[in-house]
Amino acid sequence: MSDLVAIVYPTEAKAEEVRQRLFALQKEYLINISDAVIATKTEAGNVKLSQIMNTTVAGAVSGSFWGLLIGVIFLNPVIGVAIGAASGALGGALTDVGINDAFMKDLSASLQPGNAALFVLVHGMTADKVLNEIKGFGGVVLKTSLDETKEQILRDALSQTSEAA
Incomplete structure (x- = not known):
């Protein structure tokens, strides 16, 4: 089961810094x-x-490959690539992987201009070590699907940094 965590930062750069730290x-x-x-x-x-991940680009690349393969089989690779890329791009654009875009846009409507919210869908984590790594960045919890105890621990860790800064 995955958990959703949304944290608001004062700038997009700060949110990106935290996202890169989470990837590390x-x-x-x-x-x-x-x-x-x-x-x-x-x-x-x-x-x-x-x-x-840009699903439109990924779909176009994948579609091009499959179109080329099918085109080679039927002796018309150029048309196969074109049709494959177009159908792959369309399929990719219509695919919403991960967190629902409409949900994120609705929730982010309450942000102040210039602020950024980092939405993370977490499948599993070593909570104490991850919290230790991100608490130095500050931030305010916008929404989580964590239970109340874990959410409070997250809020406390982020607020300690905000007060110290």
Whole structure:
């Protein structure tokens, strides 16, 4: 079972710094991240999502490969690549992997312009070590699916940093 954690940071750069730190912790097998997205509210009030994977591009690349393969079989590789890339890009654009985009945009609508929310879908983690690594970055919990005890531990760790700064 995965847990969702959304933490608000004052800037997109700070949220990206935390996301990169979490990826480093994943390489150390301290956390297993299914998805990590940064939502930023612009001055105009729009919410921009910074995904870790562009499904449209991934679909186009995959579709091109399969289109080429099918095209070679039927002696028309150029048309196969074109049709494969187009269908793969369309399929990728319609695919929403990980955290639901509409959910993140709705939740991020309450952000102040310039602020960023880091949404992380965690499949498993060594909580004490991960918290120790991210508490120095501060942040405010926007939403979690953690139980109340774990959520309070997260809030306390983040607020200790905010008060010390």
